Structures are given as C-alpha cells and as structure tokens.
Amino acid sequence: MRLDTSTIALLIKEDPATIECLDLDNLRIDRLREGLFQHCTQLVSIDLGGNSLQSLQGQPFKRCSNAWWINLSNNQLDSLVDSGLGHFLALGALDLGYNSLSLESLAPLASVHVLQLTLKGNSKLSRV
Numbered sequence: 532m533r534l535d536t537s538t539i540a541l542l543i544k545e546d547p548a549t550i551e552c553l554d555l556d557n558l559r560i561d562r563l564r565e566g567l568f569q570h571c572t573q574l575v576s577i578d579l580g581g582n583s584l585q586s587l588q589g590q591p592f593k594r595c596s597n598a599w600w601i602n603l604s605n606n607q608l609d610s611l612v613d614s615g616l617g618h619f620l621a622l623g624a625l626d627l628g629y630n631s632l633s634l635e636s637l638a639p640l641a642s643v644h645v646l647q648l649t650l651k652g653n654s655k656l657s658r659v
Contacts (some may be wrong), residue, residue, distance in 0.1 A: 554578045563584065564591075570594075577595065587614035592614060600623055609629060624646065625648075628653070
C-alpha cells in the first residue's frame with residue numbers, strides 16, 4: 532500500500548493539524564509520499580513499524596518538529612537519506628531495529644541527539 536495524504540485523510544477522522552499520535556503499524560505500507568505528514572504538525576508519536584518500507588524519500592518527517600517518538604522497526608529500510616530525520620534537534624526514541632541499515636546509512640542522524648536509539652537486528656551493523 533502506498534500511503535499518501537488522501538489515504539491519511541481516510542484513516543484519520545480528525546483535522547490532521549491536531550493529531551498527536553499516529554499508529555500505522557503492520558499495514559503493509561511500502562512507500563510514503565513526499566510531504567505525507569506536512570499537515571500533521573503536532574505529531575508527537577509516529578508508529579510505522581512492521582510495514583514494508585524500503586526508503587523514506589521525500590522527507591516525510593520534515594514538518595513534524597514536535598515528534599519525540601518514531602518507530603520504524605521491522606521494515607526493509609536500507610537508507611535514511613532524504614528522510615527528513617536529520618532535521619530534528621532531538622528525539623526521545625527512534626526505533627530502527629530489524630531493517631537493513633548500514634553504518635553509512637545512519638549519516639543523516641549525525642547531528643540529532645537521540646535519547647534512546649534502537650538498532651538491534653540490522654545485520655549490516657552487526658559486522659561493524
């Protein structure tokens with residue numbers, strides 16, 4: 532399933548600008564459209580775990596400046612380039628466990644202070 536703003540509108544019965552928690556886990560999502568969360572400016576918690584995401588292109592998280600907890604575990608991510616995650620100053624928790632991330636693919640997070648970073652299950656990282 533490709534997740535875009537019209538799909539979000541169908542899933543959410545509230546004004547996207549007021550949503551604080553978004554649980555989209557295990558929905559077989561394979562792609563996030565550019566600007567997907569652009570109207571969800573109050574998001575604090577985003578759960579996209581257990582989907583089929585391979586990349587996060589189009590900076591879907593760029594406008595989510597209030598986000599504190601993001602779960603991207605159990606996907607097929609191999610890159611964080613153009614994800615928008617590098618725009619955060621800090622995150623309380625970022626779960627990237629059980630993806631296909633390498634040390635190089637984590638470069639966009641270099642300037643982000645993450646209190647709890649989960650990387651367990653990334654086989655390319657276990658070789659480092």
